[in-house]
Amino acid sequence: MKPVKVGICGLGTVGGGTFNVLKRNAEEIARRAGRGIEVAQIAARDANPQCDTTGTPITGDVFEVVANPEIDIVIELIGGYTVARELVLKAIENGKHVVTANKALIAVHGNEIFAKAREKGVIVAFEAAVAGGIPVIKAIREGLAGNRINWLAGIINGTGNFILTEMREKGRAFEDVLKEAQALGYAEADPTFDVEGIDAAHKLTILASIAFGIPLQFDKAYTEGITKLTTADVNYAEALGYRIKHLGVARRTEAGIELRVHPTLIPADRLIANVNGVMNAVMVNGDAVGSTLYYGAGAGMEPTASAVVADVVDVVRALTTDPENRVPHLAFQPDALSDHPILPIEDCESAYYLRIQAKDHPGVLAQVASILSERGINIESIMQKEAEEHDGLVPMILVTHRVREAQIDDAIAALEALEGVAGQVVRIRVESLN
8 A cells, every 4th residue: 555645844843853753663653554654745944953854855835745746644833823824724725634733723723724624524633732742632532532521630831830840849939940941942032822821721722622522712711820920829838738830720610611721729649739840741530530640741852743643643544534434623523512601710610829918917817817708708728927027027828718710809809908918919729639
């Protein structure tokens, strides 16, 4: 049987890794796929010194690859929203299958892309778009297909996890660790997508769609970054038995779907709380299987290439399959997607860590307790520290029971209006992940 020919668009970190894995493991991959897979053409602006592309045609024009009649599968690894979207839609229009690692493209334009792919009877595979080499999309879409997914929670950005790990383990300030992350190549020169949670929100949007059978709705994801976290909060959380992680949470409720990315206190004895450095992990809770954890490298040359090549193998296996009977892009048949709404953050429920800077006056704690009680907010634990030497303020740390965000917003406004409270109340959400 003649080999399937692929074209790689982009020969950067992931593109180079994909080429190397396809070349190095060609025999093993062919045994798994049932036929050979050959890189017929590469589109790249610059050569990658980590790849020996001798004998493989290279062009500087990505659209030359999608127009090549010999190519069956286009591997899109150029990133971004604009050119990548045009490239993928053109490939689909030309009847080519697509494999991509582009989470931003799928989260923002996936609904349009999948509709076009169904119309043309081709596959768009995107395992590498979420959590690098961890096959979490396949796990939810196929391995857990018999489950009603209740919730999922993930550390899905390695840069943020590296920063928080360093802050906890070495007591370093956020700005200091960010500079090191940039020097090590973990963070971009402009780290906004990583530290403000946008990258994680792209990935969470995709996971939530596959878990709950809803359209992709990135614009409705609540996103909060880690730039305001202090080593003091990291240490207080530790003293209370928690670790702070930048978590993506998607939960099904009767009212709608919670879709949120934010710093989160997690009990220190949870496995996911002990995922450190640049590693990723996703917990998925299903009604039949209970809680499962998927852990591994969330980025990198060959870990991500592992997922890209796995998608190529899946596409090759499915080439002769009736398009109407393939695994759906978002796990559920297109005409069976749910209109269950995405909840605004005010209607989401969580427990809360509150840090209040109180003036050293009698009765402040009683006032705080009264404000929370009046709003139906119960306190689970409380810790009061000695007055700080530089300003004489007393750090008061509370952890509440679960409550709607709107109630905690109201309580914080009342607390900040107290004469005995200085500055803003620090609020971090708490998830037990039982």
